[in-house]
Amino acid sequence: MPDMEDTQVGTATRAARPETVFDWVDAEAARREAAGLTRRLRSRTPEDDLLDLASNDYLGLTRHPAVTAAAAEAALRWGGGSTGSRLVTGTTEGHTELERELAEFCGYQAALVFSSGYTANLAVLTALAGPDTLIVSDAHNHASLIDGCRLAKGQVARAAHCDPRSVRAALAARTLPRALVVTDSVFSVDGNAAPLTEHLAAAREFGAALVLDDAHGLGVLGPGGAGAGAASGIAGQPDVVATATLSKSLGAQGGVVLGPERVIRHLVSAARTFIFDTGLNPAAVGAALGALRLLRAEPGRAADALRVARELSTRLAEHGLDTTAPDGAVVSVRADDPEHAVRWAAACRDEGLAVGCFRPPSVPDGVPRLRLTARADLTADQIAFAVGVVVKTR
Numbered sequence: 130m131p132d133m134e135d136t137q138v139g140t141a142t143r144a145a146r147p148e149t150v151f152d153w154v155d156a157e158a159a160r161r162e163a164a165g166l167t168r169r170l171r172s173r174t175p176e177d178d179l180l181d182l183a184s185n186d187y188l189g190l191t192r193h194p195a196v197t198a199a200a201a202e203a204a205l206r207w208g209g210g211s212t213g214s215r216l217v218t219g220t221t222e223g224h225t226e227l228e229r230e231l232a233e234f235c236g237y238q239a240a241l242v243f244s245s246g247y248t249a250n251l252a253v254l255t256a257l258a259g260p261d262t263l264i265v266s267d268a269h270n271h272a273s274l275i276d277g278c279r280l281a282k283g284q285v286a287r288a289a290h291c292d293p294r295s296v297r298a299a300l301a302a303r304t305l306p307r308a309l310v311v312t313d314s315v316f317s318v319d320g321n322a323a324p325l326t327e328h329l330a331a332a333r334e335f336g337a338a339l340v341l342d343d344a345h346g347l348g349v350l351g352p353g354g355a356g357a358g359a360a361s362g363i364a365g366q367p368d369v370v371a372t373a374t375l376s377k378s379l380g381a382q383g384g385v386v387l388g389p390e391r392v393i394r395h396l397v398s399a400a401r402t403f404i405f406d407t408g409l410n411p412a413a414v415g416a417a418l419g420a421l422r423l424l425r426a427e428p429g430r431a432a433d434a435l436r437v438a439r440e441l442s443t444r445l446a447e448h449g450l451d452t453t454a455p456d457g458a459v460v461s462v463r464a465d466d467p468e469h470a471v472r473w474a475a476a477c478r479d480e481g482l483a484v485g486c487f488r489p490p491s492v493p494d495g496v497p498r499l500r501l502t503a504r505a506d507l508t509a510d511q512i513a514f515a516v517g518v519v520v521k522t523r
């Protein structure tokens with residue numbers, strides 16, 4: 130006989146004591162721990178003596194005096210925040226300049242900045258893929274694109290990784306009138322590049338648009354770091370939209386969507402992560418503008434990042450480590466299992482080298498890896514040190 134006081138009226142749910150409601154969280158934590166998948170926060174100080182190859186600061190600009198000065202100046206002028214959605218509190222001259230200069234540099238008609246690359250991706254997918262749209266999404270796409278697919282009202286087809294034939298097959302089978310093909314330009318785990326021109330050709334055959342997430346291409350690929358869209362000659366095409374983050378090569382924070390003017394205008398009225406999110410922070414606007422101007426003044430930085438990546442990967446491979454030749458500034462080294470990856474990254478840290486540790490669910494193929502960021506400003510000695518530590522601690 131159920132105790133009626135313990136039973137929610139109209140459902141079979143039994144009431145629980147408040148302190149037991151989150152017991153399931155502990156059970157999940159135990160399961161994660163057993164699988165070597167617990168994530169832990171670490172404290173960080175501004176002056177540690179680690180060589181940092183874990184961050185996404187590909188061009189070493191985050192702490193560049195021109196970047197920090199531009200951030201500070203913008204914060205002093207506009208305050209610690211942008212005080213509301215830009216549709217409510219307005220667009221500063223910094224937002225306008227940043228959007229104009231990003232569009233010009235990357236080769237698109239127009240740009241719109243967001244509070245992060247994540248929200249930029251959610252914006253594009255939710256505002257461009259309604260119930261009448263098929264989204265063809267690469268199997269290795271970044272989590273923010275996957276979440277955009279989940280939030281969008283369109284249908285989603287998963288295409289085999291970097292496979293234009295699979296994209297074509299999904300488009301050919303579609304029953305909906307519109308379609309978007311969505312891919313990272315450079316994949317964050319292995320640093321391999323998507324076949325963008327082939328994807329665009331496939332999209333065009335079926336009247337679809339191409340969306341590329343150029344988070345890892347901006348600042349590294351293309352003329353002076355203008356991105357993978359510029360590198361492959363598809364930037365600025367009427368059926369191409371790109372997204373990027375300002376938090377990697379540009380050493381700031383925030384995101385951007387680049388594309389035809391009419392698409393950018395559409396996002397202002399239709400993208401919920403633009404409409405209902407506080408506008409990009411003034412300090413981030415200043416930092417991104419400062420970094421972009423530096424990059425334009427010193428275009429060799431992009432090539433340096435690629436050179437360092439190739440050198441790191443070649444030297445690691447010479448020592449028998451399982452690494453792929455990168456197309457961008459990301460170098461990954463396979464580990465045996467998640468626990469090995471965690472132990473290996475910790476051993477590197479003990480030796481003075483910070484590296485990324487990628488485990489499920491951050492790896493699309495389930496293979497755990499160490500990830501090294503090839504910073505443009507690394508010296509020959511630092512490269513030798515990094516290789517030595519990764520090899521020694523394997």
Ligand SMILES: Cc1ncc(COP(=O)(O)O)c(C=O)c1O
Nearest residue numbers: 245246247271317344374376383
């Ligand atoms: C491919 C890709 N897209 C989007 C993002 C998200 O950018 P943000 O960190 O600015 O939200 C990242 C960042 O990790 C990324 O690697």
